[in-house]
Structures are given as C-alpha cells and as structure tokens.
Amino acid sequence: MTLTLGIDIGATSIKGAAVTESGEVVGRDVQPTPSAGSSADIEDAIVACIAALRSSLPDVSSVGLAAAGWIGPDRRSVVFSANFPSWRQEPLLDRLEQRTGLAMVLENDANAAAWGEYRFGAGAAATSMAAITLGSGVGGALIVNGELVRGHQGAAGEIGHSVMITDGYPCACGRHGCMENYVSGRSINRRAAAILPGADVYELARAGDERALGCYLELGDYLGRGLANVAMLVNPQLVVISGGVSDAYDLFAEQAQRSMRSELGAYWAGLTPEFAAGTLAADAGPLGAADLARHQA
Known part of the structure; x- marks a missing residue:
C-alpha cells in the first residue's frame, strides 16, 4: 500500500497525516509550530513531522503541503504568508525536497481543505x-x-x-x-x-x-x-x-x-x-x- 502524506502548516501546529488512495488516515503526527520562528525553524518542524510519520510507515510516495498564504504560480514557493513573516518569496519545496528525498506539492491551505471536502467529505x-x-x-x-x-x-x-x-x-x-x-x-x-x-x-x-x-x-x-x-x-x-x-x-x-x-x-x-x-x-x-x-x- 503506497501512502501519501498531507502536512497542514498552521500558525500554532503542524498536523501530518498518512493517507491511502481512498482517503483513509493510517497515521498521524503533530508538531508545535515554532513561535516567531525563522524559515529554518519552520522547515525543521515540517521535516520532523514527515520523519515521525515515515518511521512507522516507510512506503511513502510523495508529500502534499498546505500553507496559509499566497502560493506562487509554480506551486513551489510561498509569495507571502501573514502567519510567517519570514516567508517572502520563500522557495519552500526546493529545500524540503532536498532534505527528505520525497517529491512534494505545495498548496494554499484553503484550497487543500476544499479539495479534501471535495474528494472525501461533504462535496x-x-x-x-x-x-x-x-x-x-x-x-x-x-x-x-x-x-x-x-x-x-x-x-x-x-x-x-x-x-x-x-x-x-x-x-x-x-x-x-x-x-x-x-x-x-x-x-x-x-x-x-x-x-x-x-x-x-x-x-x-x-x-x-x-x-x-x-x-x-x-x-x-x-x-x-x-x-x-x-x-x-x-x-x-x-x-x-x-x-x-x-x-x-x-x-x-x-x-x-x-x-x-x-x-x-x-x-x-x-x-x-x-x-x-x-x-x-x-x-x-x-x-x-x-x-x-x-x-x-
């Protein structure tokens, strides 16, 4: 069973889930979001969340990141985020892919939540x-x-x-x-x-x-x-x-x-x-x- 990870990067916590193709959650992890953290601090917390999920579920194909803010049209960078002042034209995926070795997708958090409801919930x-x-x-x-x-x-x-x-x-x-x-x-x-x-x-x-x-x-x-x-x-x-x-x-x-x-x-x-x-x-x-x-x- 190949899994994908979904990571929701919030202002107070980073919530991770390992998800099957049918939308079943088979693993979870939560990391505190570094308060007033630098870009590196936030990346460390995201990597820790991914590592915790992979430690018991190693067969992971890719990762989807949901972040509050304006996501660039390349869907690899955060143009602006009110939650994270250090994120300005932030090339988030370049560094995270290098650190984890996993292919990633970056999406606005409202878009990601809407897609979740559309695929598996009320929609x-x-x-x-x-x-x-x-x-x-x-x-x-x-x-x-x-x-x-x-x-x-x-x-x-x-x-x-x-x-x-x-x-x-x-x-x-x-x-x-x-x-x-x-x-x-x-x-x-x-x-x-x-x-x-x-x-x-x-x-x-x-x-x-x-x-x-x-x-x-x-x-x-x-x-x-x-x-x-x-x-x-x-x-x-x-x-x-x-x-x-x-x-x-x-x-x-x-x-x-x-x-x-x-x-x-x-x-x-x-x-x-x-x-x-x-x-x-x-x-x-x-x-x-x-x-x-x-x-x-």
Missing part, C-alpha cells in the same frame, strides 16, 4: 463546488469541473476579500468592506458586543435568545449576498461551509440561501446552489494536500 458528490471557511477570518476556494481554480498568479478563490460594502469596515488586507468583516467570527463578536456585552452569543442563540439569533441571521444575510457573486461567476453546484463559525451552520445557512436567491433576483435565482456543512474538520487540509500530491505524482 464528494459534486462536480463544481465553492468552499468558504468561516473562522476569525474567511478563507475561500473554487473547484470547477473537477479542477481547483488557482488563477494566473495563484491567488484565485479569495472569497473573503471580495468587497461587499463600499467604504465599509477596514480590513487587515488594506481594503475596506471585505466580506471577511461581515461573516467571520470577529464580525459575530462585534455585533454581540453592541447588544449582548460579555455574553456567550453562541450559547444564547442555542437557547433561543432572539437577540443572539439575530446576530447569526445577519451573518447569514451577508453571507448569501456575498456568495451571490460567486454563483454568478462560477455557478457552483454546492457551497461547503466549514471553520469554527460553522458550528452554528443550522442557525444561518437557511437565511444565507434565502438572501442569495433574493440577491440574484427572479431571472438568476435558479443559480442558487445547495449548501452543506463541511464534514472533515481539521482533517480536511491534510487529506486534501495528500490527495493533491498523489494526483500530481
């Missing part, structure tokens, strides 16, 4: 899919007719940084009014602080508090309006929603679909895709990265 029956990750920020990815859409410079799929509100809230990316500022965990906290200061808005919403539920309905409204543009651009069959905010999926998903249909209008309402919550959680990135490595190999 397994879809042909075209948009994925959106609602956490403290908002990640996005597009899969059209079985292919990841990466764009000319590798920066396609940044759904969270499409502008929703002209001159809206300032975004960390430098623009104003980005979708991220209206459908993320931070946006829920901002709304809750104005009407429910100090309260656990999620628990109150689960208990039926109308003010707390209103925070999630407002998120759903913005989400549907923003995704209407995605429906017009790529006409996905399915939207898969994951990330920490998706714990409240049932509180906002129906509102998001209603808002999308309303935003599309009578002529285009038929483009409204199905919605689904992601099913793979933290395994989505490693599974997707491993499968992308297998496909390239």
Whole structure:
C-alpha cells in the first residue's frame, strides 16, 4: 500500500497525516509550530513531522503541503504568508525536497481543505463546488469541473476579500468592506458586543435568545449576498461551509440561501446552489494536500 502524506502548516501546529488512495488516515503526527520562528525553524518542524510519520510507515510516495498564504504560480514557493513573516518569496519545496528525498506539492491551505471536502467529505458528490471557511477570518476556494481554480498568479478563490460594502469596515488586507468583516467570527463578536456585552452569543442563540439569533441571521444575510457573486461567476453546484463559525451552520445557512436567491433576483435565482456543512474538520487540509500530491505524482 503506497501512502501519501498531507502536512497542514498552521500558525500554532503542524498536523501530518498518512493517507491511502481512498482517503483513509493510517497515521498521524503533530508538531508545535515554532513561535516567531525563522524559515529554518519552520522547515525543521515540517521535516520532523514527515520523519515521525515515515518511521512507522516507510512506503511513502510523495508529500502534499498546505500553507496559509499566497502560493506562487509554480506551486513551489510561498509569495507571502501573514502567519510567517519570514516567508517572502520563500522557495519552500526546493529545500524540503532536498532534505527528505520525497517529491512534494505545495498548496494554499484553503484550497487543500476544499479539495479534501471535495474528494472525501461533504462535496464528494459534486462536480463544481465553492468552499468558504468561516473562522476569525474567511478563507475561500473554487473547484470547477473537477479542477481547483488557482488563477494566473495563484491567488484565485479569495472569497473573503471580495468587497461587499463600499467604504465599509477596514480590513487587515488594506481594503475596506471585505466580506471577511461581515461573516467571520470577529464580525459575530462585534455585533454581540453592541447588544449582548460579555455574553456567550453562541450559547444564547442555542437557547433561543432572539437577540443572539439575530446576530447569526445577519451573518447569514451577508453571507448569501456575498456568495451571490460567486454563483454568478462560477455557478457552483454546492457551497461547503466549514471553520469554527460553522458550528452554528443550522442557525444561518437557511437565511444565507434565502438572501442569495433574493440577491440574484427572479431571472438568476435558479443559480442558487445547495449548501452543506463541511464534514472533515481539521482533517480536511491534510487529506486534501495528500490527495493533491498523489494526483500530481
């Protein structure tokens, strides 16, 4: 049985999985991400994760790496990563391949997680899919007719940084009014602080508090309006929603679909895709990265 490894390089931990062709995880390892580490420190941690997996599972053909940031069009270097300030035009694969002797693939973490859901999770029956990750920020990815859409410079799929509100809230990316500022965990906290200061808005919403539920309905409204543009651009069959905010999926998903249909209008309402919550959680990135490595190999 030939395995591929999927390594998800996060800000706090590096999660590795050994994956079969059918998507079964047969080995795992987690390494702490060096805090404020240099490029060499981060590479050491990645190599340690790979070595730990190979120590008991030696028949490994290739490795897929999932990293937060802008991946170059050659898919061998990280142009920019907010998580790792030392990664600027970082030729990550050149050094890691030399150190491990394994062929590698590098992918944006949102793309890798979307591919994992598409191949083995909530999107397994879809042909075209948009994925959106609602956490403290908002990640996005597009899969059209079985292919990841990466764009000319590798920066396609940044759904969270499409502008929703002209001159809206300032975004960390430098623009104003980005979708991220209206459908993320931070946006829920901002709304809750104005009407429910100090309260656990999620628990109150689960208990039926109308003010707390209103925070999630407002998120759903913005989400549907923003995704209407995605429906017009790529006409996905399915939207898969994951990330920490998706714990409240049932509180906002129906509102998001209603808002999308309303935003599309009578002529285009038929483009409204199905919605689904992601099913793979933290395994989505490693599974997707491993499968992308297998496909390239």
